Amino acid sequence: MRTTEHNINTLVMIKSIYQSLTKAEQKAADFVLANADETIYSSVTLLAEKARVGETSIIRFCRKLGFKGFQDFKLSIAQDLVNPTEQVHGQIQETDSIETICKKITSHNVSALNDTTNLLSKKELMKATEALINARKIYFFGLGSSGITATDAKYRFMRLGFNADCATDAHIMAMNASLVNKEDVVVGISSSGSTKDLVESVKVAKDNGAHIIALTNHAKSPVTLLGDTVLVAASKETPFHGGAFASKIAQIHVLDLLSTTIGMHNKELSFHAIEKTAKAVVDKLF
Structure with a gap:
């Protein structure tokens, strides 16, 4: 069971605390953020193997996010994926038109507002x-x-x-x-x-x-x-x-x-x- 507020999006929280994580924990975070769907079907051993870190790093990572264990962490990720937050539609490229840049930046900013609402206690x-x-x-x-x-x-x-x-x-x-x-x-x-x-x-x-x-x-x-x-x-x-x-x-x-x-x-x-x-x-x- 999570010790922090239940309505806070876990993927957003990972991004928020990312700079405070150890290098091993950041590797785990990188994998989870890039492979959220895959994470919910992994065991702690399998996730550690895929992220190329130790199992203890995975457990510490989960606890830093406010979870008692790995299963609670996976359940929260699964709940987040049911109602995913707004995603930025790609990074800005040199070849993008003005219209595309406007749409991407607007999406980026709207996503920041939505994530803030989810993250704010x-x-x-x-x-x-x-x-x-x-x-x-x-x-x-x-x-x-x-x-x-x-x-x-x-x-x-x-x-x-x-x-x-x-x-x-x-x-x-x-x-x-x-x-x-x-x-x-x-x-x-x-x-x-x-x-x-x-x-x-x-x-x-x-x-x-x-x-x-x-x-x-x-x-x-x-x-x-x-x-x-x-x-x-x-x-x-x-x-x-x-x-x-x-x-x-x-x-x-x-x-x-x-x-x-x-x-x-x-x-x-x-x-x-x-x-x-x-x-x-x-x-x-x-």
Whole structure:
């Protein structure tokens, strides 16, 4: 029996934790992802032989995914194949037309959103909602591309009436982290979950008592170890496409789900705040 939520797609979870697996476990993951149909009919010995790893590596791989054993893992894979997730229709080729490229990228992004919905823990989403509603102040931390996501999040939550701020500079982030307390919430945003400056600042904030929400595209990463709440967005990367935009779209999708859920739970405050902020900029438009 699985220890994680039953509705999370196992094949999506494998992709999410892939970077945290050992080399032997990654070989097992590669085989399963490429041969899901064959996997459900294999014994642990046969799968180990086909993946060219030891049986113990297969068992460890299953346990890292949250399963008690190999049979539970196979059953979950079989259930996933009954209702498979949307697949990307091939990698982009130099010979593809503009129309084909548009269709492939759209399919790629839609797949990232669908995978995120399957991967996202609804229990963790509710925990994050409650923590944010009760926060004295909300800080969004992010560096590089994730810093842009943090800025977007600050803007959205400010318009909902929350005392929200963001830090996209490592020094400012470190100083903010040193000043938070148990009444504050810090949302650490990192696609890799391994950005050193961000992880260090999140740790300082946690040590000061702040509730930590980790938003990342990798379920097993340093920032998730610090999270009181962990929100995982899907990571859809291909060699040609790079995956940066798809990963960001997945993160924005999670923030959209989170802010909408909060808005519905906090209707009066949110309505008045949106109305006030809209009026504040009405004369800025032609």
